[in-house]
Amino acid sequence: MAKRIEVSGLHAYYGGVHAIEDISMTIEPRSVTAFIGPSGCGKSTFLRTLNRMHEVIPGARVEGKVLLDDEDLYGPDVDPVAVRRVVGMVFQRPNPFPTMSIYDNVAAGLKLNGVRRKSRLDDIVEESLKGANLWNEVKDRLNKPGAGLSGGQQQRLCIARAIAVQPQVLLMDEPCSALDPISTLAIEDLIAELKSRYTIVIVTHNMQQAARVSDRTAFFNIAGVGKPGRLIEIGETSKIFTKPEQKATEEYITGRFG
Template sequence: MAKRVEAANVTAYYGGFKAIENINLTVEPKTVTALIGPSGCGKSTFLRSINRMHEVLPGARVEGNLTIDGQDIYDRDVDVTAVRRMIGMVFQRPNPFPTMSIFENVVAGLRLNGVRRKSILEESAEKALRSANLWDEVKDRLGKPGAGLSGGQQQRLCIARTIAVEPQVVLMDEPCSALDPISTLAIEDLMFQLKDKFTIIIVTHNMQQAARVSDRTAFFSIEKTGDPGRLIEYDNTQKIFSNPAQKKTEDYITGRFG
């Protein structure tokens, strides 16, 4: 079931460097939210804070509150593995496991979670591949290496792998930046379909993509190099792109800076 994500005064550090400061926003279930802004403004840092991948780096830490349906994921008693199981991640470049078949790529997370029954794995793989709009293209070669697919197919395979474990939230960090225009449109179409089941948060540098796929848009920026990223404006996507409240937002989306 899709979950609500709430950030309250979220600040993230890399050692002594403050990457983002006092981020406050709420992401509603079954929506697509786009994070936009210039390079280095903390979009990906915030995204990785949501599934606690930020803290994997030595010296990295997060302050403030990040909750998933009211549960503070940074509470000391929280199982970090369970958090990451609940919040899936799709990365910038397609990263199928190179030595695994298409089938084994999709069910890798299920196996890690202890699923062993062949019938369940097969049913889950088909369901995930259908949801990722990839089933018809690969159903006759599930035993072939996932790395043998095209770039766009590999990214859809990674999405299938992510949703096979049925997370409540799916994070996408520039999922189309390494893809051609046709593959990009396929991923965008997929986002529309997946938001019926998942809460989706995407980082993108593509303004047109943010305008096309998202329900709400968050604009991050920095004052100058070395300053922490801050949330400048967060609103319905149509309003952000047609009538932003902040001049800095307007300057960015119209290409005056960034």
């Protein structure tokens, strides 16, 4: 069910600001692709164009093509709501719905899609929480509010919520940046497990993390303040971190800037 994503000639704008410029890349299925680069290089913006979340910001727009197994996400008949169903997302800060229980948080997306039968919901909620390595910690308090969990648990709850609807792609926008090291490790382990079933794209500030979890890495950069972000290079993670083709990548990897 995991799918290949092919991006070609993609530009994104915030009002009059050109945020990212002419990005083309292929994201392989059943693998983890990491986006790295300095702050403001457009990696998060680009990630949000992959499930059409970019355009929910007033004045924001996108040009170019994003093919999900040959189907253009930005095609004229494609409903962004349907796109977000198949391309799930996990955010930088854990954002479970505060008024809902743990159970209802996981079931939220399923209920939207018409799964109503209690036994079916129970099954999928359990599967998803197990899939997010959270089941054992919360199985006795499924009806407690999700906001009562620790930060790391909340983030795994958000992952469970995202995978409950069985997306084909999972986007993660710096999912560990608000977490402590132990929680980070738990999430990284989870990513390694999930990649057998999903196409995973992760934005990270942390280069060690990119090296640990990803199969392929894409490096983004900006030419200067106010200039749009660009894709500098993409390749096997091992290659990017050892023998990058571009000088800018090497400088960034070795910590000379950014």
